[in-house]
Amino acid sequence: MGVSIVPTLRVLKPAAMIIVVMALGTVVGFWANAAFLPGTAPKQPIAFSHKMHAGDYQIPCMYCHIEARRSISAGVPSINKCVGCHGIVAKDRPQIRKVLDYWQNKEPIPWIKVHDLPDFVYFPHKRHVLAGVECQICHGPVETMDVVTRTAPLKMGWCLECHKARAVEHGTDCWTCHK
């Protein structure tokens, strides 16, 4: 005649295993989603290749994104900018024809945001550009991308690391970046 908790543990083992497996499963599922469809490279209305423009032809970023240097937002070039060149260049390519169609109908191109910060974030491109922060630090090596992909997490902690590393003045004050 004796007493011990072990027999009971034996009885409970299957149930415990089921729970553990389920937990593991959840982790796996989460990871799988994040890994295989991260949604960081959405399909754009026009397959614009930064690799070709910024990479091969060496067009500087701020030739098209003119505002980056003087405004909060970097600004997406409006079609007349595209047409400025493509009115002459490579007019026969299917993608370019699409662009020209937009231009004919005077419709804007509905680009999808790849690097999208929440509305409560105050991120002046101007300050960062003037401070000599490379575009690639946040946007990744765009000049090598055919399809622009978000490489940086764009999370608060990530911003803070940089701000701390560069010892930005009041770089960790909430109201420096929040609004």
Place this chain on the structure above:
Amino acid sequence: MAAEHNELTYADVNRDVVRSLVETGPKYYVTLGVAVGVFLTCFFFPWFYQLFYGIGAAGMNQPTVWGTYLASFIFWIGLSHSGTLLSCVLHITNSAWRKAMYRSAEAMTLFSLMVAATMVMVHLGRPWFIHWSLPYPNQMELWPNFRSPLLFDVMAISTYLAGSSIFIYMGSIPDFAAVRDRTSGWRHHMYVLLSLGWRGTDTEWHRLGRAYTFLAVLIIPLAVSVHSIVSWDFALSIVPALHQTIFAPYFVVGAIYSGTAGIVTVMFMLRKYMNFERYITELHFDNLGKLLLLLSLIWTYINVLEIFTGWYSGTSTELEALRYKLFGFYAPLYWEMILFCAVAPLLLISRRFRTSFVPMLFLSFAINIGMYTERFLIVATSLSRKYLPDTWGLYVPSLVEISILIGSVAMFVTLFLVFVKIFPSVSIYEVKETMDVPRKGTPQWQTTR
């Protein structure tokens, strides 16, 4: 002491307690069903509505940004005081009459604490971010503000929850063992785990005794600190009539007061519906009654002090706060509180009253209603009469708030009903301790087989 147990044998104790666990009548299921139903309809769904609509679902407004939710929070915290606290004090002072009732008292502590914690969730504007008030490393590299009285609360209450749950568990390990041997099936397995393979050897008893005492010693100051801290949520503000030195003791006393009343209620219920007549006796009600009387007197005294100091200060703010409390919009509530918590308890002077169960039950109800009113008034009256008269306003609880209050009671009842089926709600071995050890010729001289 042993007198009233004369007809009892050790075996009876085991039998009765085990029966209370395994034999479940339809009455129980009905009550449980009702409790759960009320909880869902009055607490859960209204709260969901509030989550979607916003705190605006409640009646709170500009001057009075705190309302019944916070009042209920304090109330439940208060109710939790005396369960464990009382049990600890009595354990250390080694008073025997504790032993039949402390288990359920402690359970009360545990569950009212849980309800209180939920009330915090309900109170918050964005409860889905409540984890930000806990200190854990995060990618935002942010930490809670340890200077805030509210964070004291977070720390204190979590400690208290841990402490009292451990305390009640330790106390019932031997009983789990006893029940383990008398049960079968899933119950058996559960109790095997709960009892950790307790045997009751002299060493185990000794260790348990030591550890239990240490816990008791640690928990008494903890309990006191918890409600002092709750009071500081108010007292550390500079709101007239809240910014008072007396508040901490005031709250602690009030807490123990309502808690003790709560115990009376629970005792009555156990005695009546779990057939523990032979364990919970007039003696307990008598002692609790005395305690209640003492507490009510202290509580009244502090109330008088509050009025006196407020009046004596003579400042416009204090006087207005006082006038508003005594004669303003909420005055009826105030006087109701005085009647229930200061006047009615004077009946306890007579032993006949203390030892008659039903009146005691009603008194305990009255006291707790009064104490809830007190918490409500603390929030409502002072916040609606702050410094700038132009901002004065009126606060009336909304339907959602009221139903959530009712629902929180149902939540408590539900938890308690579950408890009585898992925990031996009367401590087997400590009851035995109060009986004579078996010797030839004593009524205990019988065998179990």
Place this chain on the structure above:
Amino acid sequence: MSVVDRFSESWRKYRKPGYYEDFDYAWTMTIDLDRCNGCEACVTACQAENNLPIVGEEDIARGRQMQWIRIERYWDGEYPNARLSFIPMLCQHCDAAPCETVCPVSATYHNQDGLNVQVYNRCIGTRSCAVYCPYEVRYFNYSNHHWPAPLDQQLNPDVSVREKGVMEKCTFCIQRIRQAKDHAKDDGRRRVRDGEVQPACVQTCPTEALVFGDRNDPDSQVSRSLNDPRAYRVLDELNTRPSVVYLKKVVTDGG
């Protein structure tokens, strides 16, 4: 820099009380009650600038108005000698603010501008800051507010729209201060010039009763008006050290 350095540095910097005297700026507002005529232009200016919602009749009836700056009115005497005085009441940006200490998540604190700032994203809605504030200038979002189209086109993109369950209050138009600093940087200046930045209410006040500036700058207009012997602070006895200073209303008996 290493953790230890950061420890010792911030410890040294914030050891003694009154450290906020050394902040970059000490933005201050003076309100001349002898000029103020209660026209409430400031109120609308604030609503327009800071995306304050229209809470609607029902909610106001329940005491949930939202105006970061409001005009309080106080009558003295009875007819025919009745007198009505107005006093604009906004967040006093106290240096020793009771609201800051009580927030469990540091959603409100003092920043280097000497402002009492409220971080909407961090707020979990305990509403305790509003309880601790003796000036009743903190406003809570009891529900999500909507702007029937196209009213939403007016919303100021420099100010976020607060969601339900968040506390909000006057920021001294921090977005304008930020703008001004930005310009200063562009011009290679370390500091913002006096008068370069004005909150919406100050900017629009028809009687010029409101003056805004940095009281650390001895030549600023606000420093000068702080010298006025009429200067006083509301509820000074509470020692909250407001950054909003009032100039007494002048009352004369007969010409």
Place this chain on the structure above:
Amino acid sequence: MANNALGLFHEPDAALAAAGKLKGAGFAAPALISPIPMEGVEEVLGRKTSVIKRFTLFGAILGGLSGFALAAGTAVLYVHPTGGRPIITFPPFLIITYEMTILFGILATVLGFLISARLPAIRERVYVPDAAVDKFAVTVLCDNAEQFERAAAILRGAGAEDVQAIAEQHP
């Protein structure tokens, strides 16, 4: 083979006496299994001391230190000046310290209890269910049959109403 002698007693005093006799007869410390904590065990089997208090003390101290460290450390890690107070403000931080002291104290005590009481029981241990009701058992370890007989004799002599031989299996 049976390696434990267990005597069931009806009266605590008898059980206690039996335990004393066994000890006197040179048996390694016999164990008393009882439904309630028994008085006078220490007189018979010698004083008991436990390490629990050390656990409690150590835990409390650790808790206090870590409590203050948490409060002060985080305050410095991410500075949020509030209310014009220094970032390391003793009165409030002492409260945190206090709570953490108690929390760790409690947890350490529990740990100490489990360790010193050798719980939970993994190895199967000698036990009789009746001892949780109203019987008082004395059990002693016997290396061989001869020892068992002696132990049984002593137990019966002390008035055990039943003596069993129980083996401790190892799971």
Place this chain on the structure above:
Amino acid sequence: MPDIDRRDFLKLVGAGSVGVAAGFVLAESIKHPVEYLIPFPVPPEDYSPGIATWYNTVCRMCAAGCGISVRTREGRAKKIEGNPAHPVNQGRLCALGQAGLQVLYNPDRLTTPLLRDGDRTGPFTQITWEEGLSAVADRLASVDGGRIYLLSEGVRGHLAGLFELFMAGLGSNRLLHYDFDYPHTLYAANKRFYGENNLPYYDLRNARYLLSFGADYLGSWISPVHHGLGFGHSRQGGEVRGYFVQIEPRMSLSGAAADEWIAASPGTEGLLALGLAHHIVAEGLYEGDDRDDWMSALAAYSTARVAEQTDVPTNTIARLAKAFARNQPSLAIGGGAAGNHSGGVDTLVAVNALNYLVGNLGKSGGLLFNPDPVVGRPTRSRRASFQTMLELAEDARRGNIEVLIVNQTNPVFTLPAATGFKEALAGIPLIVSLSSFMDETTALADLILPSHTYLESWGDDIPEPGVGFRTASVSQPVVSPLYDTRATGDIVLGLAQKLGLTDSMPWTSMKEYVEQGWRQIHARGADTETRDFQAFWRAILQAGVWGEKLRRDNGAFALDKSVIDNIGAQQPEFSGSNDDFPFVLHPYLSNTFLDGRGANLPWMQELPDPMTSVVYGSWVELNPATARQLGLAQGDLVRVESPHGSVSAPVYLYPGIRPDVIAMPIGQGHAEYGRYARNRGSNPIEILAPRAESHTGALAWSATRVKLAATGKKAALVQTGGTSRQLGRGIVQTTDATAGSGHNARLNSIPIKVVST
């Protein structure tokens, strides 16, 4: 795990897959929503995303004509602020002016031309502009010009000119500018006393002593923002603090701001003024050579008599008179309720007399005469008075009106019900409304051609009164039009083209017309030779305002004796007998809604009334003593009954009002006019007696007597304020005038950081 049979394995597989699914869904649910970046196909030249652009233009929320700068981001108007360069408001702006944004972005705007099918109860149907314009044009072409009316809100500058040309082209002179709060009496009084067509410039800024007879100069009178600037400066800007006296039965915003509030009995302001004048002359405080004429003219207004007529103590009259004469420069202004009585003009003339007697004319701190505006402005005959509107109604009844074009004005709301104006409109076959909103008048129209709001249109404006020198401002669109609407000017030009009036109106657009008109201003300008017109025009568009800083010579002002002899003031006449109607009804322009035009702006609805903190509704102000007599309490719903009808509203106990007067704000009580205005509060104008001022025919809207009937009901009186007594908490602290003796900042428990200056 060694022993694991098939069933267990399946269980585990199931559990695992459930977990995976859960995790996957979780990850999916926390994904960031898709956002778009949509650039302009072709960006405007002065546009860049993330950078604000400011446009200077003119505020049209009231007649003051303040200059405004509108902040725009991404092509949307974000904020309206005063234009710092503008002489009227100098960068400041009132609440109503800032709410202009909500006129532009109002959810209840009319978005397309609408045609009523069937009679005037029927619904509207959308039509194109082409259809709309031709429909109107055909009708206009077919009828005789004399039967065409154009009823507009008071407009100035080139739009007014355009209207003139248009109506002239149609051969009609039935062009009327109607505003409820147009100060007819003030113009008449100034004309009679000074022989001036323009309002003078009231120089509050430098005035040391101001007597205001009923003019709420800080709230709603003529140019509140400009007066505010003056008030502020006079109070604390100079060495000597200005002293302000307000004489009115109900304390207005200005009354609260004043140092002294004198509740003379309603309508006797003129008598009081003459009493003061009499005292001044009698006490020898005036030594003009026409002193004797004055003596004889004022003989009837001895202090004692005036005192008992006006219910102002004699010593007060004496004190005021002395102070007014001694504290130079002083200024007396009159208007508001004082002018809205049977003898309004006489009253205001009497006020002018005061200024004359102490020599405030043409000097700083007094009143300066304005030069004639540089761009034509409707003559006073075009300004429709109450009388004119009655005649219009009469014509309508007689069927003399074929077409009525209504532009942005709302007579149905701002005329007393007793005039039967609304019913009269039934007699007009075609009513065309150019309003941007569905107001009460537009709701009766047959055809709606919705105008742009002023923030979308071209135009210009001449502030009235001027600021002592010539100035004009251009208004330009700050955003591209939101809807399918057109600027009023363009609509008129469009009609003109259809009617073939192009020779008199050759312009294709309002912009062109305005620009062309400004060539004349450029022509007269000093910089004509230095800058060509285009440069000048660009500069103007940037600055938003033009002015030439030469004050008019206010040389010796000679007063004709006949004027002096005609000086006089009578007791006011009221509609309704004293016994049946014990109270005088004192309707006043709400600071937030003015005559009701602001009621559709949510900001204005939610802006607490400065004096009572009431929002979203109207109320009846009652002296607490009176309320006690009637047994009424705050929030009791009462019916206000005049001989011509009744409205009901909750009681507000108002310490600053005469016991025999009750006051109601104008502006609420709309039946139409959008979701924010509809069915809110009540409109006191409804119950006013159709009594006209004797000389000008303006509506005497302070001359109606009423009685109160308790309904026994409580009404929601929505207030933002709580208790409005300080209870000695020293919230608003005061000091007496002698500076320095006031409570010193340095003595505060915490010294305010003071730097030596």
